[in-house]
Amino acid sequence: MTTNILPAFIFIIGGLLIPFFKGRAKTVYMLLIPVAGFINLLYIPFGDHFLVGFGEFKLVLLHIDRLSLLFGYIFHIISFITIIYILNFKNDVEYVAGFIYAGAALGAIYAGDLFSFFVFWEMLTIGSVMLIWARKTKAAQSAGFRYLMVHAFGGLVLFAGIVMHFTQTGSLEMLKITLTDASSYLIFFGIGINCAWPILHPWLTDAYPEATIGGTVFLSAFTTKTAVYALARLFPGTEALIWIGVGMAAFPIFYAVIENDLRRVLAYSLINQVGFMVVGIGIGTELAINGACAHAFNDILFKGLLFMSMGAVIYRTGKIKATDLGGLYKSMPWTTLFCCVGAASISAFPLFSGFVSKSMVMEAAAEGSHLVGQGSYVIVWLVLLFASAGVFHHAGIKIPFFAFFGHDSGLRVKEAPKNMLIAMGIAAFLCIFIGVYPKPLYSILPFQVDYHPYSIFHVLSQTELLFFSALAFTLLLLAGIYPSEIRALNVDSDWIYRKLGKTLYNTFDKVLNPLNTFCESIVMAVASSTARFFKDAGAKISLFVAVNFWLLAGYRDKRLEIKKQRLYNDILQGTLPAGIGAAVAITFVVLVYVLT
């Protein structure tokens, strides 16, 4: 039965062999890996494969159903595109890390049990952090380190949840979990960290813009989408997700408006888009889950495309801050065009891919709001509409405008290399293809679809929404109210561990360490003086008693001094006559006897 190969292994083992190839063969080999993986995928029948007994655990390494298949397809497609995109970098570390990362994502989505899911989940972190470190700048190093810390923590939370879940239920199956006890919450939050929920999100906006040019494209596709997949698998219809998703869709757009680093703007809009997916999973109806998955599929393509176009800008100009860029449409017309396709897709313009998927989630929210007890979904719908207008504003207009149009920065560079243009071209083609002809995408969604995006009303209303958002942008810009881009950094919730954590550390360092030294000196002083006291305490007490006797007996001056010295030395050195020692002991016993 299992003549097939595990998709994850094709990528991971295939990736590890890359350094052994040279020149043209390497290019061909790398492109063949995702192609071979895709063909392999087409031939795997539905159901569980690669069943492994591991102690008392029953592991399922390959679970194929419609949900995992959908994510598998898009992961293969984006790997293929990204590989083309990074062909000119000639950096084996990046190639290998990219394949391991993509392989880990494939492993996680096909895992049929929680344990193997966790193993691949952790591998994701390793692959991705390599892609960040491969940039080799100081900023990338420290951002990568913070990224690693956050994900190591998230992994631990998830692992604790899985262990507790297993001890309680005795099962590792990837089935729906309801939020009831600690184990379910731990798994929920472990996944939530990778999903970039509000407040848990800053690892994403911190690290993604610091990764290598191709690394960011890889990163934008896998970590958050694997988390979306995991939520769709384990927590569909969990109401908390609706409100978490609403937060994700809403807050990043404010940051995106004032952010200067254009890849960071895209990172914020990535969270915003994942918010739509999380809302869909939270609503949990067939239409909503379909919408979430379709939007994940499209987002991987258009977000990848946008990151690729910004990567091309960095590659040619070495700059990415909006303050340094502008007017590049003259030197990079193709990149400009592809970027605009990505921008139109993320903004959900009719005939572009976002249009056919985002509206499914909104439709599901609207339908839900008419049901009894779900009236609050109206707010969800309104916030999502607000976020739709906002995303056009920052990702749809701001990105192309500040990079390629706007004020002319005077930069005159070459057009992006051919392989980058081909990669962007494929992604752009798919964005338009899906937008114009969504049927193939709908046919691979988890549930049967009866959804028609191209009603006159939908097209007209969406166009109105977008054009008037653009009108707002234009008028604000002409009036000089639009916030000018400034060289600045905007603190986010990573402030908690980057600044507050550091400040706390320094405060503790300044307060607790001197306190520690002070306490230590007191203890030392008490201990040493006690020791000094007890060193000759016996001798001193005896002297005190004896001197009074001697004074009574008439000893004075020199003789008294001699007697004192002799007694003191005798007691310290233990050279008292045995009789005296015995007498003292007996006296002591008698005293005790009398007094008690």
Add this chain to the structure above:
Amino acid sequence: MFDDPQNVKRLLKIFFSSVIFLLILDIVYIFLSNAHVIHRHVNYKWEEFWGFYAFFGFVACVILVLVSKYVLRPLVKRKEDYYDN
């Protein structure tokens, strides 16, 4: 292409007229759907108002920009080397 202010002006003119055109189209649409020439599927009453989406998009973006500029930025803006020392 956009170095010539004439071209920018022309582009803006096209844009402003298409915005107005959309609002006119909306009137036509409302008229036709009220006459039951086209079937209209809405989830909420307010979606039927003339220019609801236009108004929402415009106001949403103005609020977004104003809040970002006057509330969020003063709160979170720091020097670029804020975390370095």
